[in-house]
Amino acid sequence: MASMAKAAHRAGLQGFAFTDHLEWIPEDEATGYLNFEAFFAELRPLQAQWQGTLEVLAGIEIGNPHLFPEQVRATLSAWPWDYVLGSAHWADNIPGWLPVAFEDGIEVAYDRYFRELLCLARDGEYDVLAHFDLVRRDSWAQLQQTLPIENYAAAVDVILESVIARGKGLEINTSPWSRGLDEPCPGLYVLRRYRALGGEILVFGSDAHQSRRVGQHFEQARLLAKEAGFSRLAHYRGRQIVDWIRL
């Protein structure tokens, strides 16, 4: 965590959130990984050390929170989170990042993913919906193929409307740019629809996992967000938007 903070500072960020994975699906390798006591024990000295230079926030990325409402409620009330990402890593009980997700064809995988994402967007607890069209990154990794997101225009709009109506936000996840894709998750089409439907709350996530990738491609994300009509990013603290950052 200390090297992540150094990397964030080096990348020119004024603040960032750790968003470790939290999963409950038994077959998920991340299930049981996050130790909350250890997380906060390591985070707090970092927050003190960097105070005034780099804001270090306590985030969390919850997988399929709509399936585990009791566990989510307990976790979110037990610890002082600044920021909660909601992610559809599994769709219809199938892990989206493994070959099994594409066994019945790419269209089936995309349909399944967007059905799950709608349930999450509508019923799950989160602040910001993570990597909106993660299925593109996964299908690229498995098949070196993606489908045009415009094919899912109706599903995209319904999901975005739910995010907006609930006062939640959207993440631009920049990791696809490091994995051979020409757009982040989501790309320009979804960002423009989000803006057109009245969406305002936007954040950047590098999905870094390693310190060398913290804040990667944020300049590209900034240009894309502006192209889609956004002029600011949301700054969360204590699960509230406390400020806006000009793009």
Ligand SMILES: [Zn+2]
């Ligand atoms: Zn994720």
